[in-house]
Amino acid sequence: MSEPVCNYDRKIISVDEYEVLQQLGTTELVDRLAQKYLQWQTPYKQVLDSSRAPFYQWFSGGKVDIWQNTIGQHLHTRRRNKAALMWIGVDGRERIYTYHTLAYEVERLAMALINLGAKKGDKVLIFTPNLPETIVTMLACAQIGAIHINYHMAYSSESLAERLQDCQANYIVTADGCPQTSHKLKEKVNDALNKIDHQIKHCIVIERTGERVHMRPKRDLWYQDLITDEKYSRGATVDTVRAANHPLFMLYTSSKTKTAKAVVHNTAGFLMWAQFTTELLFDMDDRDIFWCTADLAWITGHTYGIYGPLSLGSTVFIYEGSISYANTSLFFDFLERFHITRMFSNPALLRSVMRAKKSRREEAKATNSLRLIGCGGGEIKADLYNWVLHALPKQGEIPLVNIWGQTESGGSLMANVPGTVGSKQNTRLRPLPGVKCRLVTKKGETITGHDEPGFLVLTNPLPSLCSDLYGDTKAYQSIYWDKFKRKNYYSTGDEAIRNMDGSYILTGRSDIALSSGAGNRKINEIEAVILSHERVKECAVVFIDHPTYGYMLLAFCVLKSYKDESYKDESLQAIKEHIIEESGEIALPDAIRLTKFLPKTPDNEINRPLLKEISLQMEGL
Structure with missing residues (x-):
């Protein structure tokens, strides 16, 4: 052939x-x-x-x-009324934004942020599903000179708290939840904010599921109220000119x-x-x-x-x-x-x-x-x-x-x-x-x-x-x-x-990032979380090809001590719960195996190629 x-x-x-x-x-x-x-x-x-x-x-x-280098340049051309964004939700809902309607919503949110006190250089952490409002928020931040920081909704409240504390976010934009998933986003945000000393100015919440969520008075605001209330979405002066080296966004x-x-x-x-x-x-x-x-x-x-x-x-x-x-x-x-x-x-x-x-x-x-x-x-x-x-x-x-x-x-x-x-x-x-x-x-x-x-x-x-x-x-x-x-x-x-x-x-690479439908899973980050568990002495995470799913992520763990089978089973469950608690389900390997030792190279480094070969011979994967 x-x-x-x-x-x-x-x-x-x-x-x-x-x-x-x-x-x-x-x-x-x-x-x-x-x-x-x-x-x-x-x-x-x-x-x-x-x-x-x-x-x-x-x-x-x-x-x-x-503004003129992103959306604004299209508003006085034939592209003004063409579709900029076509969106479909997991529940089948559909929305279409033309460049004109997208620009209109971005401008309203930009003015609302300014009226809330946001200014150039402020940091806005975005913790949402893939929504049109996510894109609107990113573009609105860019328009006013705020730095947007997107963080995947599958991560845990502990992981979110660490990043909120590190970047000293001034504002956070989230949603009440995500249909057909277990992600209670506003609940995660509330939990994260309770874990840290740093306090944000405002939390803006997008209504996606209609679920009841706890809203702290004065601090927490509904997204839709902001962009429809003229007290917020009108009257502000937006300066869209930026120095070439002004930060646009940050990503962890x-x-x-x-x-x-x-x-x-x-x-x-x-x-x-x-x-x-x-x-x-x-x-x-x-x-x-x-x-x-x-x-x-x-x-x-x-x-x-x-x-x-x-x-x-x-x-x-x-x-x-x-x-x-x-x-x-x-x-x-x-x-x-x-x-x-x-x-x-x-x-x-x-x-x-x-x-x-x-x-x-x-x-x-x-x-x-x-x-x-x-x-x-x-x-x-x-x-x-x-x-x-x-x-x-x-x-x-x-x-x-x-x-x-x-x-x-x-x-x-x-x-x-x-x-x-x-x-x-x-x-x-x-x-x-x-x-x-x-x-x-x-x-x-x-x-x-x-x-x-x-x-x-x-x-x-x-x-x-x-x-x-x-x-x-x-x-x-x-x-x-x-x-x-x-x-x-x-x-x-x-x-x-x-x-x-x-x-x-x-x-x-040692910290290889594997792309899947759910997102990126980074080996060195997963290993670090597993090693932070009190029972784990050593661990190595490898990936192998899978004929259906593309690849599988496997974690091999060496415990500090082995008592009996029940202790091993208990440890395995504890490690899984620890990963989910620290980083969220997105970081959970497809399989975790306990072993008494890890193969090493002559330089005393973990022999990952050999572990991959061993993985390919394992049953039940």
Whole structure:
């Protein structure tokens, strides 16, 4: 059988233009992209100021109108009355916002926040399901200069409390609950606030389920009351002009620090890279209907679910819940009903859909409008690649775009850009324009050969990279820039192999983030929670491929003592309850096994590859 070939012709950034961009130096490229994708209120004096490296300053002296660079730019064009957002809830409720109606609600909430006392630099933590109000809140924060911090609703009140205390949030936006789930969000928020010394100014609650919740007088306010009461939603002056390096948002991520830390992303650099990579990777314009299956709380949801496509004038589709093997029929239903043209998902979800084995007729009907599938957050295996190119009705016409990025990077850094040379027969990752990669040894020595594993670093700064770790500048420098004792090397934390053609294969990382329908599960965070249990001496978490679910997460634990079988059973249950209490059900491994020891390497490190091999031989998984 011949190797599958994808015949895709680009429509936005031509192959010739892409090749030109690849030849540009980083500063020259960024200057060109900044002029193309951003409207400048005050022109910048310098593209890159490296005088305080690694605390790089991009677009020094420049100012942008955040409103005109996101939603506002569409209001005096034909896009004013086109759909900006199409949303469907887990209970089947549907809502559609045009750019005009979305802008109207954002402006009302922005004025309400100002009238409540919110100002530039204040922090707003968002703890909600995937709702239109979530997007409205993020855009309203951007409009007034407040920093939004999204946190996934599946996490526990203890985890939420830790982050509220760390970021010193001024406001929190949540919901009364989420239909068809056990997440009592307002109850979690109340519990979290009772655990910490820091007190917020206001808690804004979106009515989603209609459940009765405890509302503290004066502090807690209903979202709908705010945007409909003219006392709040009128009369405020909104200044939408921001310095290029003003923080736009923060996100908590896995890091090698003892406590939770949030990465900080700045306004101009993030917006520019979001638009550029959305246009480049998805070949997308304002005629497209785009579905990013990632939760809005993740960086993927920020970049490719909101800011990228909305800034380009596309229509965004949002589903409140998540797609899994149990409800794959929704995947095809949404594609057909909403005429999705381009989407971004993850291997676990796509494998679940692939295993659902829909009839050829059903797949053809559902995917009639689909033109491109982006995929990130895991390895794309041959069967998945072949399914997209051969099994889906439009054989060889729908490219599967392999995308790699990180929370810290603000967007994609490598991909097999659709329609370009080298992308037609495989999904190998290639650095995007402006991204300079290198493989190094533990000592920071450059690996020049091919097919040799090494640590993946960036040899140049990028405007989309996080600018700091909130409240811990020293950790930011030591984790990302000083690991190899060279301040011009940015450590991605990933290991990789470089192929003869210059493409890369990622081989893993210690804090690997696994994408699933529910969200991201980070191995080192789960291990840290398990190790904090008083009965656990050692633990290791590994993932293995699963034919139906994409992957499974397994935890191996060594107890400090073994008394009898009942003690082991009791310990196992206690560990599970501890994980849920500390981090929420989202962090619970698919299986936990107790063992008397963990296999080690000659360097006395846990032998994770061997654990994975052992896992594959285990029964009952």
